[in-house]
Amino acid sequence: MRLFLIAALVAATIGFQGQAQAQDKVRIATEGAYAPFNFKAPDGTLQGFDVDIAKVLCERAHLECTIVAQDWDGIIPGLLAKKYDAIVASMSITEERKKKVDFTDKYYQTPARFVQKKGANLTISKDGLKGKTIGAQRSTIHAQYLQDNYADVADIKLYDSQENADLDLTAGRLDLVLADSIVLLEGFLNKPDGKGFEFIGPELKDPKWFGAGAGIAVRPGDAKLKDAFNKALAEIRKDGTYEKIDAKYFPFSIY
Amino acid sequence: MDLKGFGAQIATGAGLTLLVAALSLVIGLAIGGLGAAAKLSGSRPLRVIADAYTTLMRGVPELLILLLLYFGGTVLLTWVAGEYVEVNGLGAGLFALSLLCGAYTTEVLRAAIQSVPRGQLEAARALGLRQAHVVRLVMLPQVWRLALPGLGNTWLVLLKDTSLISVVGLEELMRKSAIAAGATHQPFTFYAVAAGVYLLFTTVSVLGISALERRARRGLARA
Numbered sequence: 001m002r003l004f005l006i007a008a009l010v011a012a013t014i015g016f017q018g019q020a021q022a023q024d025k026v027r028i029a030t031e032g033a034y035a036p037f038n039f040k041a042p043d044g045t046l047q048g049f050d051v052d053i054a055k056v057l058c059e060r061a062h063l064e065c066t067i068v069a070q071d072w073d074g075i076i077p078g079l080l081a082k083k084y085d086a087i088v089a090s091m092s093i094t095e096e097r098k099k100k101v102d103f104t105d106k107y108y109q110t111p112a113r114f115v116q117k118k119g120a121n122l123t124i125s126k127d128g129l130k131g132k133t134i135g136a137q138r139s140t141i142h143a144q145y146l147q148d149n150y151a152d153v154a155d156i157k158l159y160d161s162q163e164n165a166d167l168d169l170t171a172g173r174l175d176l177v178l179a180d181s182i183v184l185l186e187g188f189l190n191k192p193d194g195k196g197f198e199f200i201g202p203e204l205k206d207p208k209w210f211g212a213g214a215g216i217a218v219r220p221g222d223a224k225l226k227d228a229f230n231k232a233l234a235e236i237r238k239d240g241t242y243e244k245i246d247a248k249y250f251p252f253s254i255y
Numbered sequence: 256m257d258l259k260g261f262g263a264q265i266a267t268g269a270g271l272t273l274l275v276a277a278l279s280l281v282i283g284l285a286i287g288g289l290g291a292a293a294k295l296s297g298s299r300p301l302r303v304i305a306d307a308y309t310t311l312m313r314g315v316p317e318l319l320i321l322l323l324l325y326f327g328g329t330v331l332l333t334w335v336a337g338e339y340v341e342v343n344g345l346g347a348g349l350f351a352l353s354l355l356c357g358a359y360t361t362e363v364l365r366a367a368i369q370s371v372p373r374g375q376l377e378a379a380r381a382l383g384l385r386q387a388h389v390v391r392l393v394m395l396p397q398v399w400r401l402a403l404p405g406l407g408n409t410w411l412v413l414l415k416d417t418s419l420i421s422v423v424g425l426e427e428l429m430r431k432s433a434i435a436a437g438a439t440h441q442p443f444t445f446y447a448v449a450a451g452v453y454l455l456f457t458t459v460s461v462l463g464i465s466a467l468e469r470r471a472r473r474g475l476a477r478a
Binding site for chain 1: 259260261263264267329339341424426434435436437438440442
């Protein structure tokens with residue numbers, strides 16, 4: 001009987017904590033210009049793979065989440081300034097970023113690739129890209145890769161959003177764009193404007209530049225939120241929820 | 256024209272643009288009135304403050320003032336309050352545009368007030384009118400007429416300057432258009448639509464301003 005009482009008390013306490021947790025409010029930032037991972041729908045709402053993952057993770061972790069749009073340029077400063085508590089915006093886990101923020105485990109990982117105008121027959125090498133103009137989004141792993149490898153031979157143009165880099169490729173100002181292969185495929189090549197363009201060169205995934213996949217960024221030391229997300233992430237990986245979300249956007253697994 | 260479903264968003268943005276411009280004009284006019292009064296007052300400190308204000312606001316690019324207030328404002332307020340204070344795009348934008356509009360209207364109103372011949376004021380006082388009556392019956396009708404062209408200009412500039420607030424994330428007409436342009440990969444369509452909306456607003460404004468000018472001039476028309 002005593003044991004039962006203690007067990008009941010413990011259960012009640014846990015239940016109570018669960019309730020207290022359910023009221024935790026968490027603000028999550030995403031970019032909103034990185035289809036199909038995060039984008040603004042015509043009705044003004046934020047949608048995409050990142051947004052769906054964020055929502056389901058919050059649900060599992062019993063967090064009351066609001067998702068806000070934030071330009072990529074200021075997304076880490078905004079987190080550090082406490083404008084929001086986490087970033088779910090396809091941010092690659094890199095050593096450089098780890099100096100400023102903490103990351104959860106990865107929630108997806110896809111290689112980077114170049115895109116060129118169909119039939120341009122460019123060779124992806126120092127010689128092949130001599131004098132070419134290559135675009136990428138500013139403050140991304142792709143921008144870093146270009147600057148470390150091709151800055152001396154090619155002209156590198158950086159954009160505030162991936163959409164604007166794609167626009168300049170269509171406008172003919174760029175010979176190549178380097179970006180995440182899925183973003184290029186679903187956000188550009190498979191759309192009407194991407195018709196005249198194609199992938200060129202190998203899949204790039206050297207961890208030195210391309211990191212260890214995309215993770216959720218939280219403020220340094222915010223272990224509580226990080227652990228809650230990691231636990232929820234492991235759960236949805238196990239019970240098939242992740243696969244369902246994946247299948248909603250892609251015909252293959254991007255984990 | 257096919258707006259790919261973004262029409263409602265553009266309309267919301269246009270509404271916000273009008274709201275921001277109208278509020279900034281009202282606040283700016285109030286500041287302008289005070290500024291002009293300070294510039295023409297007998298108090299030297301007031302004149303110096305008003306001069307410094309108009310010199311600063313008219314001498315620094317609008318975009319820079321907005322960024323200073325948006326990013327600097329957060330830092331300053333956080334420092335003052337001791338905890339994080341959010342300065343949102345709307346607040347910073349309204350504040351910046353009101354201050355800018357205030358600086359320009361200060362000068363417009365000052366010039367208009369100084370254009371009323373001093374002799375008229377002396378005559379009014381000689382007729383025994385009280386100060387309040389001098390302002391209401393002699394000054395205001397003429398200041399209004401003299402200031403209108405300048406104020407009209409300020410309004411048009413203000414209306415277009417609201418597009419600057421898009422850089423701090425306020426989703427007014429310009430930003431909504433940029434979002435739609437990015438999402439649909441049709442920059443020309445959406446920027447052309449935005450240009451059309453701005454042009455519509457300014458054209459209606461110009462017609463309104465002409466009507467107001469005609470009304471303010473009605474005593475002079477035959478003179």
